[in-house]
Amino acid sequence: xxxxxxxxxxxxxxxxxxxxxxxxxxxxxxxxxxxxxxxxxxxxxxxxxxxxxxxxxxxxxxxxxxxxxxxxxxxxxxxxxxxxxxxxxxxxxxxxxxxxxxxxxxxxxxxxxxxxxxxxxxxxxxxxxxxxxxxxxxxxxxxxxxxxxxxxxxxxxxxxxxxx
Amino acid sequence: xxxxxxxxxxxxxxxxxxxxxxxxxxxxxxxxxxxxxxxxxxxxxxxxxxxxxxxxxxxxxxxxxxxxxxxxxxxxxxxxxxxxxxxxxxxxxxxxxxxxxxxxxxxxxxxxxxxxxxxxxxxxxxxxxxxxxxxxxxxxxxxxx
Numbered sequence: 071x072x073x074x075x076x077x078x079x080x081x082x083x084x085x086x087x088x089x090x091x092x093x094x095x096x097x098x099x100x101x102x103x104x105x106x107x108x109x110x111x112x113x114x115x116x117x118x119x120x121x122x123x124x125x126x127x128x129x130x131x132x133x134x135x136x137x138x139x140x141x142x143x144x145x146x147x148x149x150x151x152x153x154x155x156x157x158x159x160x161x162x163x164x165x166x167x168x169x170x171x172x173x174x175x176x177x178x179x180x181x182x183x184x185x186x187x188x189x190x191x192x193x194x195x196x197x198x199x200x201x202x203x204x205x206x207x208x209x210x211x212x213x214x215x216x217x218x219x220x221x222x223x224x225x226x227x228x229x230x231x232x233x234x
Numbered sequence: 235x236x237x238x239x240x241x242x243x244x245x246x247x248x249x250x251x252x253x254x255x256x257x258x259x260x261x262x263x264x265x266x267x268x269x270x271x272x273x274x275x276x277x278x279x280x281x282x283x284x285x286x287x288x289x290x291x292x293x294x295x296x297x298x299x300x301x302x303x304x305x306x307x308x309x310x311x312x313x314x315x316x317x318x319x320x321x322x323x324x325x326x327x328x329x330x331x332x333x334x335x336x337x338x339x340x341x342x343x344x345x346x347x348x349x350x351x352x353x354x355x356x357x358x359x360x361x362x363x364x365x366x367x368x369x370x371x372x373x374x375x376x377x378x379x
Contacts, residue, residue: 098331099330121334
């Protein structure tokens with residue numbers, strides 16, 4: 071596996087077993103998830119109401135909202151660079167999944183190496199309030215996020231780690 | 235080549251032991267104290283020994299999981315109930331799901347059917363095994379040329 075694949079595998083673990091669980095109970099993960107002609111490397115569905123034993127379940131029941139959410143990750147390379155048109159297509163695909171599964175919001179993580187300035191600009195300009203978009207640069211270990219609340223939260227909860 | 239996994243699940247073995255010990259403890263508590271008091275430690279020793287034997291038997295009857303697979307399909311047996319057999323080609327989609335107890339299952343989607351392989355109970359790496367199963371399903375469903 072290369073660095074991008076390793077990072078995607080790390081992201082999946084982070085969402086299902088790590089810091090992602092502070093946000094939602096991400097409980098089912100699909101790899102190579104195909105929607106139309108777009109294939110996401112990872113799609114994880116979840117719910118904002120946590121499961122757990124007695125006290126945490128009770129706490130969650132009274133304090134947490136109860137709706138479906140999702141996490142999508144897609145690897146990018148030279149042939150699959152997120153230009154505005156392609157990024158819009160991915161966001162629309164995410165939104166079609168959201169409608170189908172009745173999700174309130176979703177995160178879309180783009181994982182690649184050394185993004186060009188136009189890619190960074192495209193990501194920063196992704197302003198859909200229901201889809202938080204961020205670019206995870208594996209080479210510099212930086213995360214570039216859009217200016218929306220969800221995207222900033224994605225940046226906060228994602229930790230770049232490569233699986234050994 | 236057939237791969238087999240049948241690890242001892244210590245939690246369920248302990249649970250079986252406790253069930254058997256408690257049943258005997260209730261019987262002892264319902265027995266008149268005058269009969270049991272002089273041989274209290276002997277009864278406890280016998281109870282423990284019997285709980286170990288019957289607990290192991292109960293575990294094997296109810297909880298022990300035996301999983302074997304090859305490139306064609308798999309077989310999953312629980313306790314003494316009849317094992318379930320499937321071919322990888324019966325399924326089209328694979329996911330990794332976490333249940334209410336925090337354990338991972340590899341979930342297989344077929345024609346209106348969902349089947350779960352309890353990978354955490356089988357003490358396998360859920361993320362690695364899921365990818366392996368995805369490859370097996372893809373190989374099995376690939377149209378032959």
